[in-house]
Amino acid sequence: MPFESRFARAFTAVNIEREAPAASGVYGISNAKSWIFIDETENIRGSLMEYLAISSESPVNQPSGFSFELSPPYNRTARRDRLIAELSPIQKRRPRG
Numbered sequence: 001m002p003f004e005s006r007f008a009r010a011f012t013a014v015n016i017e018r019e020a021p022a023a024s025g026v027y028g029i030s031n032a033k034s035w036i037f038i039d040e041t042e043n044i045r046g047s048l049m050e051y052l053a054i055s056s057e058s059p060v061n062q063p064s065g066f067s068f069e070l071s072p073p074y075n076r077t078a079r080r081d082r083l084i085a086e087l088s089p090i091q092k093r094r095p096r097g
Contacts, residue, residue, distance in 0.1 A: 002087065003028060008065030013052060020045040020068060026080045027068040028087065029055075035089040036061050040076035044068045061090055 008030055009015050020027070022045045028038040029051060041047040048066055055063055071079050 003067040003083070004069040005067055008067050011048075011052065011063045011066050013049065016045060016048045016052060016066070020048050020066070021070065022046060023070055024073050024076060025068055025070040026076055026083060027066060028083065028089070029063045029066050031062060031064045035087045036063055037091045038080060038083050038087060038089045040071070040080040042073070044070075 009019050011029065022043050024042050025044045026040045027044050027048060029036045039047065
């Protein structure tokens with residue numbers, strides 16, 4: 001099953017600050033063609049902002065959207081793994097900044 005919230009939000013600092021909670025969950029980053037990256041975190045907003053800063057340094061696979069869902073810590077890794085298996089993101093690891 002894809003993300004509970006099926007629509008992607010624009011991948012901008014303003015939207016991340018406004019829409020993404022500083023809470024436990026899973027998140028996915030996409031562009032018009034595919035899913036780029038999916039991960040789990042204690043802080044969805046913080047992780048998205050970090051990815052935004054790193055992704056602006058590379059022209060390859062520029063993200064345009066993000067989705068997320070809240071998930072308790074004990075369930076995050078399993079949910080992330082199911083989403084990765086289903087959606088096949090391009091990146092398997094977070095890019096280094």
